[in-house]
Amino acid sequence: QTLRFYPVAQATCRTLTVDDRLPENNVQLYKGDTVVIPFNTLAHDPRYWSIDPERFVPERFLDEDKNHHPYVFIPFGGGHRQCIGQDLARFELKVIIARMLQQVTFGDGGPKVNSGGHVIGLTITPKNVGVTIEFP
Known part of the structure; x- marks a missing residue:
């Protein structure tokens, strides 16, 4: 859900290898x-x-949206150009989160610090985020 809400890259470009048409509006595209x-x-x-889609709902992929269109959420790209490290990245994330949850206590920084919003540039970054982490 985090990668859907805040993708690492905003977009990608591809060069057409054949002439084609957009199915929704019949616009002609050329090789x-x-x-x-x-x-x-x-x-x-x-x-x-x-x-x-503007709500951050991590459960969406377990419920109604689990069968979403396959090309509307491709955080690691697709086809022969997809990220070769995606499985490693997902595994590392699971291990890191599991270890952190075992070792620390998290809290939010309060309403003044967490005013929300984000900045859109080449990537999307949170505008104001505050987290407290308590170590044992």
């Missing part, structure tokens, strides 16, 4: 054209999600 695939836009498009 050699560059198309932009906007990850963030697709991940927040209400046409593709049962639960409001």
Whole structure:
């Protein structure tokens, strides 16, 4: 859900190898054209999600949205250009989270620190986030 809400990359570009047409509006595309695939836009498009896409709902992939369109959420890319380290990244994340949860206590920084919002640039970053971590 974090990668859907805040993708590492905003978009990717691909160069067409054959002429084609967009199915929704019949726009002609030509071999050699560059198309932009906007990850963030697709991940927040209400046409593709049962639960409001602007809500951060980690359970969405267990419930109504578990069968989402396969190309609206591709945090590691797809096809022969997909990230070769995605399995390692997911495994490392699980190990890190498990170890942290065993060792520390987390708290939020309070409403003044966590005012929300985000800054969109080449990547998306939180505007204001505060977390307290208590070590034993």
